[in-house]
């Protein structure tokens with residue numbers, strides 16, 4: 001195999017002559033105009049819209065560089081080697097004999113830069129500057145074929161080409177010309193640094209990075225899998241910071257502002273490796289059955305009841321959420337709503353907008369000294385407890401598990417006890433199915449007359465018909481409801497509820513966690529967890545896989561084995577490692593009721609047969625190798 005690689009915007013992130021122009025024209029009075037002109041001429045040449053020799057002559061006469069400028073250019077270019085080239089140094093070392101750098105740029109700056117990855121001067125084919133006695137460039141050696149139109153083609157035609165396959169990697173039209181002349185098996189358009197649609201249209205394939213080329217041709221590569229092949233689908237308008245983080249990691253990201261229904265999701269999920277959702281998207285077993293490549297699901301919210309966690313676990317799909325990134329936002333809304341409802345603000349506000357003056361202290365109260373009953377003393381419930389006490393409320397709570405009472409709050413021994421005590425009942429239970437209709441007509445009957453109910457947890461926790469009856473009858477003085485049994489999929493769909501139009505009732509469109517602060521926190525938090533799982537295998541914080549926090553790999557290949565939790569799997573893994581004499585550098589194991597997760601770091605030299613045999617262990621759910 002012979003791999004022909006272009007230099008400007010391929011081996012390095014930039015065009016050498018453009019950068020040389022910036023350096024050489026630093027003090028020039030018409031610097032900006034000249035730089036723009038140089039860049040424009042470069043682009044025209046790259047797209048095949050201006051002959052190469054004309055573009056070269058024009059640019060050199062505009063730049064008029066000196067030797068010292070070229071020395072500075074070399075130092076800058078060394079820092080601009082394309083990241084995927086830099087990280088795949090091993091390929092350049094092991095395949096040095098198979099690589100040629102062919103460029104219409106200049107040997108004077110190409111040679112020292114490609115030498116950084118071990119490429120010798122004999123493997124470089126490029127132009128050569130001509131200097132005057134003072135060191136200024138006065139032209140270039142026109143005897144070199146690369147100085148002319150179709151230069152790369154002419155150069156290759158002059159060679160005794162080997163019988164092996166020839167691949168060209170480059171970003172410009174002149175690279176494609178080699179393939180067009182029948183001198184190469186394929187032309188790969190390199191897209192890590194520039195996107196020239198016209199050039200892409202000529203290419204056999206577009207390479208988002210060198211990893212993709214190495215993966216396609218089974219060559220040694222830094223990563224076990226090219227990141228550009230990882231497709232991320234983000235739904236429900238997750239914060240743009242998440243898009244940025246995934247893109248910076250090199251993944252392909254699609255970002256939609258709405259949820260998708262079951263059928264739409266079935267169509268889309270097949271090729272997706274990472275799915276990001278919020279509370280609306282229902283990730284049922286029927287949808288997940290279509291997910292062929294899904295590695296991880298990010299719930300960009302707290303609740304995960306919308307996801308079939310059991311199914312994900314059995315398929316080895318890791319689910320991560322943001323367990324406390326929007327906690328404070330929910331608590332602040334609950335506090336504000338309590339105050340509004342205690343003062344009858346919803347009705348007074350509506351009246352004032354309609355031109356009616358409702359000044360009265362009747363049925364208006366401070367929250368200070370009132371009894372707040374918190375149902376579900378988790379992250380939100382506990383923080384609400386602290387803030388409510390600071391405002392002078394007397395706090396009671398009920399949780400199905402023992403919880404440390406914060407401040408002066410008091411634990412109730414049953415829900416009924418809490419309902420009978422509280423002036424305000426605020427629901428903060430999680431979305432487990434048993435909590436459906438937890439607050440029904442019977443529960444409301446146990447509440448104090450004139451009490452207030454807040455639901456910012458999950459819509460199905462409250463029987464909304466019973467709540468509507470209680471408001472109409474005056475049993476309850478008011479309610480704030482943020483979550484509903486049926487919620488629209490997007491802002492474009494209509495919203496209907498039996499609670500609409502009732503007095504002293506605040507209805508909000510599930511925005512308890514929808515603040516800039518919370519969404520940005522979540523947008524940073526969830527991608528970090530997922531990327532750590534993909535790159536290192538760390539499951540710490542996963543809501544369904546056994547939690548393991550792993551050290552960084554040191555000179556090792558990491559084998560990740562997820563299997564059904566039956567006796568003897570670890571023994572089987574270790575006997576295969578022994579059989580193939582793999583040197584174990586570290587091993588970690590954690591199980592839950594359903595699955596086991598074994599991570600083994602081994603020395604890089606091992607027999608590939610080991611991998612196939614590990615994959616073939618019965619009960620294996622998922623197997624990955626990281627390096």
Ligand SMILES: NC(=O)c1ccc[n+]([C@@H]2O[C@H](COP(=O)([O-])OP(=O)(O)OC[C@H]3O[C@@H](n4cnc5c(N)ncnc54)[C@H](O)[C@@H]3O)[C@@H](O)[C@H]2O)c1
Nearest residue numbers: 303376377378379380399400428429430431456457512513
């Ligand atoms: N409205 C919003 O935008 C919004 C934002 C964030 C969270 N939420 C929802 O708020 C709820 C609470 O979130 P969190 O972060 O505090 O969760 P959490 O898991 O930290 O706490 C939930 C608590 O509820 C308790 N619990 C469960 N069922 C119970 C029951 N029947 N009776 C008493 N206690 C029970 C659990 O033991 C746990 O302590 C979740 O449903 C979450 O999805 C809504």
Ligand SMILES: O=C(O)[C@H](O)COP(=O)(O)O
Nearest residue numbers: 278279280301302303513
């Ligand atoms: O579970 C949550 O965090 C809340 O219900 C918020 O969900 P959202 O991100 O869909 O607003």
